[in-house]
Amino acid sequence: MRRAAATGLVCAAIAVAMSTAGTSFAARLGIFQQHKDIGVTPKKGKAKYNAKKDEYVVTGGGANIWAKTDAFQYVYKQISGDVTLTADVHFLGQGVEAHRKATLMIRQSLDPDSAYADVALHGAGLTSLQYRPAASEETQEIQSTVNAPEEIRIERHGNQFTIQAGSKSGELTASGPVTVNLQDPVYIGLAVCSHNAGVLETAVFANVKLEQGQPTAGRLRVLRAPFSAEGM
Numbered sequence: 001m002r003r004a005a006a007t008g009l010v011c012a013a014i015a016v017a018m019s020t021a022g023t024s025f026a027a028r029l030g031i032f033q034q035h036k037d038i039g040v041t042p043k044k045g046k047a048k049y050n051a052k053k054d055e056y057v058v059t060g061g062g063a064n065i066w067a068k069t070d071a072f073q074y075v076y077k078q079i080s081g082d083v084t085l086t087a088d089v090h091f092l093g094q095g096v097e098a099h100r101k102a103t104l105m106i107r108q109s110l111d112p113d114s115a116y117a118d119v120a121l122h123g124a125g126l127t128s129l130q131y132r133p134a135a136s137e138e139t140q141e142i143q144s145t146v147n148a149p150e151e152i153r154i155e156r157h158g159n160q161f162t163i164q165a166g167s168k169s170g171e172l173t174a175s176g177p178v179t180v181n182l183q184d185p186v187y188i189g190l191a192v193c194s195h196n197a198g199v200l201e202t203a204v205f206a207n208v209k210l211e212q213g214q215p216t217a218g219r220l221r222v223l224r225a226p227f228s229a230e231g232m
Contacts (some may be wrong), residue, residue, distance in 0.1 A: 030056060031210055032189055033077040037061070038070055039112035043200050045073025045192065055206040057092075058102070060192030061199065065101055065120065065130065066139045071110040071197065076189030084211045085188055086153040088168060089121050092202040098124040099196035102203035104154045105191045106161070108182045111135070114122070117180045118191065119154045119163035123201070129163040129175045137166065144175045151207075156186075157214070 029035065030049040037045050037060070044062040062071025085104045090143040095122030100123040107116030117131040120141075149165035153172060159181050164172035188210070194201040 016040075016231055025095060029075065030054075031077065031208065032075045034057075035073065035075040036110070038072055038110055038191075040071045040197065042074070042197050043194075045200065047073060047075045047190075048162075052119035053206070054208075055204055056190055057204050057206060058190055058192045058204060059200050059202040060194060061197055061201075062193045062195075063104065063197045064099075064168075064195055065105075065118070065191065065193045066155070068132075068136050068138060068174055070116075070193070071112065072103075072191045072193035074078050074110070074187075074191050075186045076105075076110075078161050078185040079188050079210075079212070080184035080186070081212060082155075082157050083188060084155045085209070086151065086211075087190070087205040087208045088151050089203060089205055091123055092204060095123045095201055096199045097201070098122065098196045099126075100201040101192075101193045101195065102205070103130070103191045104152060104189075106154060106156055106182070106186055106188045108135070108186060110187060113181055115182060117154065117156075117178065119152045119165065121149065121152055121165075121203075123195075127163075129154075129161070129178060131161060131178050131180050133180055140178075142178065144173060146173050156182075177218045 037046040043061040043063040047058045058072030101120045103118040103120040105118035106137045107114045113136045127144040130141045132139045146165040151169045153164040155162045160177040162176040166172035
């Protein structure tokens with residue numbers, strides 16, 4: 001009986017430890033599941049979630065998110081259906097390249113040549129709807145009329161993608177839509193590219209909100225990050 005009781009206590013302790021580890025891992029990435037470098041990134045990126053500030057600090061390298069292949073740091077989760085991703089975004093430091101990019105991205109796969117759509121904030125303030133219609137095709141873009149926005153957003157409705165950009169206190173200006181045929185599930189998340197494979201650049205994504213459903217139908221489900229007392 002004593003041996004059985006001891007075994008039970010050990011099993012319970014292991015279960016608690018596994019549960020705590022899982023919670024801690026989730027808290028480190030907020031609402032997202034994983035992070036990794038995509039494509040050729042000689043300098044390795046990283047990502048941290050600060051629960052107290054509710055912000056993600058993402059550091060990435062890579063030559064570009066453009067042309068036929070991409071290279072960047074990606075914080076992501078898999079999801080299906082219509083979705084909207086919104087965040088307040090700014091870079092840390094002066095940076096090396098004017099076209100370093102911080103983006104909200106939706107892509108078919110984690111392959112560097114994957115089809116995708118994103119809203120890309122450049123270091124110099126340019127904001128655009130970038131998209132690759134199919135794997136290995138050239139990236140295209142629609143430039144927003146808004147320069148250096150505080151808040152950016154990407155919306156997926158079926159295979160239609162629209163972006164919005166503007167200030168936190170004012171109206172957002174939309175660009176698009178464009179058509180990119182993506183099959184569920186897709187990868188959605190935060191991406192940072194230094195635009196220079198020899199350096200790393202860092203961007204902060206705050207007030208990140210991921211909503212599933214049609215915004216106009218009032219059926220949004222907001223995914224919020226679990227709170228953790230641990231900071232960065």
